[in-house]
Amino acid sequence: MNDPDHQRLHQTGMLAFARDLPNICSLAGLLCAVLSIYYAILGNLPIAIIGMIWAVVFDWGDGLIARRMKGRTDEYRAFGGQLDSLIDIVSFGICPAVFLLSYGEFSPWFLPGAFVIVAVSAIRLSYFNVFGLVDDSTYMGLALDNNVLILAFVFLFDGLFGHTIFSVIIYAMFMIMAVFNLAPIRTPKFAGRWFYVLLVYVLALTVIYSWILWIKYQ
Template identity: 50%
Template structure:
């Protein structure tokens, strides 16, 4: 389940304020933090020139992003405070996983060409705008997303790297740049995208495992 769905509009009782450690020990939030760790490792890999490893970690960030929502839906005794905190934490980590990490991958693959900075900024900005918009309006009629949900950024970029061999080494960075701009447009567009069922997580996990085996061996 896409973790953007875990955002809650219910009001929180601030008279019984919980400590931050109580929220950290909440199982769905622990899963969300694993997504942040995956994104951090992806950023480190990209900075050190291990682009394929960075792409793999980006996909695992997607896995944890969907998994935390699934875990949250199975827990029956979570308070409104836990749901609200989880939604805020999820948004902040999505910024890193699906905004900052793709931007660093783009910059690193271009050997930090300054002409690629606008594209890198654009995907971070689009991620921030998309998440802020969703936090206000949520799903349209409870069924569809307005614009491409940001967790698909990592999946689309990873799929593009699977067809890298069809491009020359001189052209692929520019092709990746164009792809990022297309993703930016889709993130902030008004297109309606259906909400996928929870069972799609199984396919994402299988894809992440297969991608890991494939790209790590390149």
């Protein structure tokens, strides 16, 4: 407890870690997730989708920035890893769960599904925090951010079905993805140039959902 480095870190203060550029990027993703939850509760699901997919962009971006920064200490990397994991459970656990509840008009029938989404997120992130990647470019199971990217695409077809039928589709899709999140299968970690593919995908979906909103409120 008298280790000088330990004392120095306590004197540094928590906000010094929060000012770290990759961590600022992580917190921007958290803001997107909070906005998504807010609009999901209000029932404005297109904006909720936009918030969720931008949370994915910032989640990928913080790692990209961190890897390119020189001289970042082990303490800052460790803090960033913990912050990223805690934000992930909000962005890719609580946020989709609230989205499902909102689409189900907060019916009690949707509570089990919401619990499964959050529980699977907690289990997966805990596993990842302990064991990490299988190798430098491989996850065990489907990464949680993929759930959001799949949801954003599938939800474009909302208007083609009745609300009850699409509720079942969305519910079933979340449960299937939950199985793959915890399945002992290897999935690739998309990084590097894939970030720019993600950015194009998110920008395209942002434009589409913005157009849907514009049509809706005309």
